[in-house]
């Protein structure tokens with residue numbers, strides 16, 4: 001009798017916790033009325049507050065797009081600025097609903113950290129920046145260099161691997177805060193700053209006293225596919241964040257922009273009709289309004305628009321971040 005009761009109690013507890021998990025993030029987000037999004041502390045083009053305190057960047061747009069899909073209102077987001085070291089704990093503990101912070105998709109993070117990467121919003125790779133006056137033209141000349149690097153990043157491991165593979169040595173200067181690590185580099189405390197090439201372009205453009213005094217070396221030593229991340233165990237939320245990213249890519253492929261999507265509500269193209277929710281029930285399949293993707297594009301724009309607004313002004317080119325139809329890697333599975 002006692003055993004049977006215990007089994008029954010356990011079954012109820014397991015059921016309660018699985019239903020709690022299955023629905024929890026979307027329900028919690030809906031009941032509090034906003035998406036809590038973990039972002040960078042301030043990386044121009046990815047996530048940074050502007051002079052009026054409004055967050056801007058492609059990662060910020062990923063957050064705004066989720067709010068547009070869930071609430072039909074891209075402003076329903078609150079931002080949690082996180083260093084590389086803080087970001088995964090913030091997601092695991094439930095402090096944030098989603099992490100959109102130039103975070104590289106790796107097998108370790110995707111499995112043992114209990115996280116799910118939803119896709120890629122920027123294909124990147126690790127590089128090196130040096131002061132021009134050093135006259136260095138290749139990373140192979142960096143033997144013995146002092147190198148500034150942030151902890152809790154893929155950067156640290158790649159750096160060690162690259163130097164070992166090339167039989168070179170280096171002295172790491174490991175500093176957690178972006179402000180402090182870039183100050184250390186720009187003040188000459190290290191010879192080299194290494195991070196994702198996007199981070200080098202961004203910090204050179206926005207933080208260097210004289211950007212032209214610094215060169216980014218030609219070697220790209222790793223693959224850094226950056227993308228939004230959610231917790232394991234909530235497939236509904238995972239679907240929403242994943243298909244919101246794909247909707248921004250698909251909109252670009254379909255030629256839908258924030259400017260023209262309204263007139264496309266009456267399009268006769270079947271793919272566009274489904275996308276804007278004029279036909280089918282794609283939104284409902286995700287517990288969202290059928291206008292979820294329409295709202296994303298109307299309020300945030302397609303992926304190309306987000307790139308043009310946030311990254312192009314800093315000198316970024318589309319390159320491999322172009323659509324697959326334009327020779328790049330950006331490819332959304334069918335929205336049908």
Ligand SMILES: N[C@@H](CCC(=O)N[C@@H](CS)C(=O)NCC(=O)O)C(=O)O
Nearest residue numbers: 041083084103104153154178195199
């Ligand atoms: N993509 C790499 C590196 C990400 C990273 O944290 N990069 C630094 C250098 S640009 C950064 O964003 N720092 C900003 C901060 O600490 O707030 C990763 O996921 O580990």
